[in-house]
Amino acid sequence: MTQHIRIGLFGTGRIGQVHAMSVAAIDDAELAWVCDPFVEGAERTAAEYGGKVSSDPAEVFASGEVDAVIVAAPTATHVDLIDAAIDAGVPVLCEKPIDLDLDRVDRLRAKAAAATIPIVLGFNRRFDRHFTELQRRVESGEIGTLEQILITSRDPGEPPAAYLASSGGIFRDMTIHDLDMARFFVPDIVEVTARGANTFSATARELGDFDSAVVTLRGANDELIAITNSRHASYGYDQRFEVFGSEGLLQVGNQTDTLVRRWSGDAVESLEPYQNFFLQRYAEAYRLEVVEFLKAVRGEPSRSPGFEDGRAALVLADAADRSARTGESVAVDLSR
Amino acid sequence: MTQHIRIGLFGTGRIGQVHAMSVAAIDDAELAWVCDPFVEGAERTAAEYGGKVSSDPAEVFASGEVDAVIVAAPTATHVDLIDAAIDAGVPVLCEKPIDLDLDRVDRLRAKAAAATIPIVLGFNRRFDRHFTELQRRVESGEIGTLEQILITSRDPGEPPAAYLASSGGIFRDMTIHDLDMARFFVPDIVEVTARGANTFSATARELGDFDSAVVTLRGANDELIAITNSRHASYGYDQRFEVFGSEGLLQVGNQTDTLVRRWSGDAVESLEPYQNFFLQRYAEAYRLEVVEFLKAVRGEPSRSPGFEDGRAALVLADAADRSARTGESVAVDLSR
Amino acid sequence: MTQHIRIGLFGTGRIGQVHAMSVAAIDDAELAWVCDPFVEGAERTAAEYGGKVSSDPAEVFASGEVDAVIVAAPTATHVDLIDAAIDAGVPVLCEKPIDLDLDRVDRLRAKAAAATIPIVLGFNRRFDRHFTELQRRVESGEIGTLEQILITSRDPGEPPAAYLASSGGIFRDMTIHDLDMARFFVPDIVEVTARGANTFSATARELGDFDSAVVTLRGANDELIAITNSRHASYGYDQRFEVFGSEGLLQVGNQTDTLVRRWSGDAVESLEPYQNFFLQRYAEAYRLEVVEFLKAVRGEPSRSPGFEDGRAALVLADAADRSARTGESVAVDLSR
Amino acid sequence: MTQHIRIGLFGTGRIGQVHAMSVAAIDDAELAWVCDPFVEGAERTAAEYGGKVSSDPAEVFASGEVDAVIVAAPTATHVDLIDAAIDAGVPVLCEKPIDLDLDRVDRLRAKAAAATIPIVLGFNRRFDRHFTELQRRVESGEIGTLEQILITSRDPGEPPAAYLASSGGIFRDMTIHDLDMARFFVPDIVEVTARGANTFSATARELGDFDSAVVTLRGANDELIAITNSRHASYGYDQRFEVFGSEGLLQVGNQTDTLVRRWSGDAVESLEPYQNFFLQRYAEAYRLEVVEFLKAVRGEPSRSPGFEDGRAALVLADAADRSARTGESVAVDLSR
Incomplete structure (x- = not known):
């Protein structure tokens, strides 16, 4: 029982x-x-x-x-x-x-x-059905050797100034999810290069933070991973993932509430804007995160990320922040 | 409480x-x-x-x-x-x-x-999130006057011979769902025209049944509704719905288990075949069907279809069967 | 030379x-x-x-x-x-x-x-690159036995009243293209069933013509072909073709001037409305129609349809008109 | 005349x-x-x-x-x-x-x-219909302030070793097109950061060249531009462009020879692999490049890029090469 x-x-x-x-x-x-x-x-x-x-x-x-x-x-x-x-x-x-x-x-x-x-970290996206299936298929060798990953991650809107002030900055607060997702596919990251920019947010600028960023990671087998972030997106929460391998490409696009597409005199084949925030987009993933944790608690095999995964994401976020501020690539050794 | x-x-x-x-x-x-x-x-x-x-x-x-x-x-x-x-x-x-x-x-x-x-009929598709939203948007006037509907409904594979023998034929067993869905958008159907065909199933042919059908309905306001059915589809369960109005077109396509798209040397932008059968595709709809029934039981407002809807679908299926066998359009009066 | x-x-x-x-x-x-x-x-x-x-x-x-x-x-x-x-x-x-x-x-x-x-008929759509490729692939057996065809054909707007008055009616003027395209895939049509409707055009109604129609054809091997027509479409010229076979489905959708897709706060993944009329959509096809004719003139192998194809389309259009007016399916024998 | x-x-x-x-x-x-x-x-x-x-x-x-x-x-x-x-x-x-x-x-x-x-440079992609329209729409303000650009550019296969040896390296030979396209939207680039990798090509490795690269550009208004390159792609020539602005996103995807989509038991909604190389994909663009040059010759207004554009692309390619080799971002001043 x-x-x-x-x-x-x-x-x-x-x-x-x-x-x-x-x-x-x-x-x-x-x-x-x-x-x-x-x-x-x-x-x-x-x-x-x-x-x-x-x-x-x-x-x-x-x-x-x-x-x-x-x-x-x-x-x-x-x-x-x-x-x-x-x-x-x-x-x-x-x-x-x-x-x-x-x-x-x-x-x-x-x-x-x-x-x-078990010490388990709440990286909910690892439990998203679409990303999980993507990872399984990449792992199975369907696209040969993994060579590149493109992650596009844009929030629908900027958080309040108070939140931003204590967030640790865009890399530690927002990119950190993408950094962990990169490690879901390429655990051993060896180099971080990042550029941040200020495109729209006076608050971010005043805080010395960025509202826009591009981060390039390098894996131990010379995989290149490009992450693009923005703190806003007029068309909703943008969460895309693309894995390019020697034998093909797999992509996860955005999810909409319904399959209804519209044709009008202004635009054709259009969908309603995307689910507006992470609680909707990752609702099922949050549930599965707890389910997997309970497996770990029971001593059953579990896909939950652990303490070292949590630390690794922070190491990478720190490196991204440093790279963005110095203009230099930062070597990292997650095993040390 | x-x-x-x-x-x-x-x-x-x-x-x-x-x-x-x-x-x-x-x-x-x-x-x-x-x-x-x-x-x-x-x-x-x-x-x-x-x-x-x-x-x-x-x-x-x-x-x-x-x-x-x-x-x-x-x-x-x-x-x-x-x-x-x-x-x-x-x-x-x-x-x-x-x-x-x-x-x-x-x-x-x-x-x-x-x-x-309350006497409620189990037309589960009326509770499908995508079709419900489609109906709401058509009802809201988003595409002006409803003029045409196209329903494509193909099963992944033929049922067993024993099932077919007691099914009442393709129109009463399979098309009946589409007939009810037509009435979800155009309740007052006044004419039924149908053609059946035998393309692959020896069983259907022996039973005097069809394995392929096209049904044209006419609504009271001269709406034309074209339903296409097949008892098999090599690529999975095919359930598409398109409503054409004076101001636009709304479409619901097929649902896949995940958002993963694939690019390979053989084909690009491809998805895995569709969810294989109605219990998967309409899993949520079956649940909502019961939820809505319980509302009716409690005397709350409910979207559940009733006895007359169940009868109407059968009247239309009978008319389709007659039309397919006689080659004549059949006038119907659902109010009588 | x-x-x-x-x-x-x-x-x-x-x-x-x-x-x-x-x-x-x-x-x-x-x-x-x-x-x-x-x-x-x-x-x-x-x-x-x-x-x-x-x-x-x-x-x-x-x-x-x-x-x-x-x-x-x-x-x-x-x-x-x-x-x-x-x-x-x-x-x-x-x-x-x-x-x-x-x-x-x-x-x-x-x-x-x-x-x-050579007596060659100007059915330009037979020369459209997309439909030509579709026909080639169906012919090659890629989707097994052809079982069903769905043709959606909607004009962007109603022609002038004077044109309509001498057009011969929707079936002889507009559907005739789709009838020929049906024969491009299934040359031997044996039965025509049609329903016409009046949804928006006072002119068509006064002329005893229809502005909306659904036509069902049957091929000699029990193929069913459903054609949907409308004299208007708010979102541009709608020309879709779908061939369903025992082993798969092939589809040609609409063409847009450019590949630019748009994401906004109102709608995502949208394209600009389709090319507005047949001279644009079939510009290349018109050119190829003449090229193929010149091949015939030179005695070279040519894909041009001939007099009998022109007659067959008219026979089918006549049958559709009769079926729409009598409510009866009309048997046809194109070989007689 | x-x-x-x-x-x-x-x-x-x-x-x-x-x-x-x-x-x-x-x-x-x-x-x-x-x-x-x-x-x-x-x-x-x-x-x-x-x-x-x-x-x-x-x-x-x-x-x-x-x-x-x-x-x-x-x-x-x-x-x-x-x-x-x-x-x-x-x-x-x-x-x-x-x-x-x-x-x-x-x-x-x-x-x-x-x-x-007139001294005109042959950056053919600037004449591609899709990119031209994209640029026009961005210019028109349709997506507000330009904030980010994502360029994905992958060749179908590696060129011969002899070509590679005299190519000047991936940045000067391949990325240079993307660098110019970046400048088509953001002429004033101020910083270049690049990472190169060796994922599959022994030849590139021996030559001290890369077969995979990610380049991040910064525009004078803090626009961030991420370019992803690979010397091979199993699914054909991959040429995608995405412009993200404060009010929306515009994207140009890949082009296929025909609109035919396929549904089978293996995969649904699939297209044939993309046009295989630049001579096909940019055939029309090459023609328009000459047309625009002739306008310049005649003294008419012309969209042709000039000597300074050719130099700027090389400056950026040099900077990318340097950044990839040093791990440092490189500041550039194209006006000097």
């Missing part, structure tokens, strides 16, 4: 809600504790999806009533919560990034490596 | 399973009774999705433990089960068709019209 | 101009005579593309200075001009239709059959 | 043939001299398209019988032939690149700037 898993959830913001809903929808799992210093948020979430309420993580771990925890609290708390989970011997799914400061991540690194519990 | 609804399910074949799963997944509804003369089937379904088991519909109705029933039993039982549901005052969702014999349907017609309970 | 061919052109309207331009652009051919009762038109054409001018066809034939003639004069003159060309022993390319009256066509039929000169 | 232009052609290789054919097809222009040290090539070309034959450029210029010259000879001769054309006062269309050595180009620069004759 399948083990019933009691989940402790830290953080009840946007992503916390998504995870609470996922847990509630899964048989053999339940929301046991909901924890947020903003207690009202925790109470509201618990009222809808179940669980006891706390404002203190220590209380949750001490309760002995959680078999696994999900960390959807602010980034600054991630390292401490993973650390506490290791101490408590409780498997943890933590939202990306582990931290914005690589030093803080590295201080936890050895302990994480030695931990016997 | 939402009323909790206890469901009685008749029939535990392919569609019965689908409905059992849908009911099990809905909050505030449960499978209370599962009924099938093939008791083992009922037992297996009940074991998985809950409910008491019976081989006798009368026992189910007499139990007083069902607030609504779903009829997924063989076509020949539909009329009697709807009749029994009316007598028991229990709302009923019945799979299409009501019967293959219009006379039997008509004998129940007045009683059904007088019934105070 | 290639024979130099002197062309006599009858008619200097829209199509006459197109042919004059084609002849002028071909090496080893020249416009020798331009003939139109409206002499100014002939003079203007001759000034631009060369040739002597006449208002009298007899003068052209008597000159002994034409090796071939192209008939782009009004339909009512076609039979007489073909007749005269036969008498003069001069190969003729005649625009469709041969005549609107089948009796007149049939009175010339035996003589045409006995003629030793 | 339009001036009749006598053309002198230098070089009768692949591109020379294309230009000879273009000239022959244009009214009011003729091939007057054909010059190639390989006299047989010149004779063959002259036999087909007209003109006197010479193996010595000086003879052509001295003849006084050319109103303009087209240089399609090997790259090493370009500078001298342009120089000679200036001295002779004869307008010149020269194939790209001007030279592989920027110093040689710069030694001619002042003289070229002072020349009163």
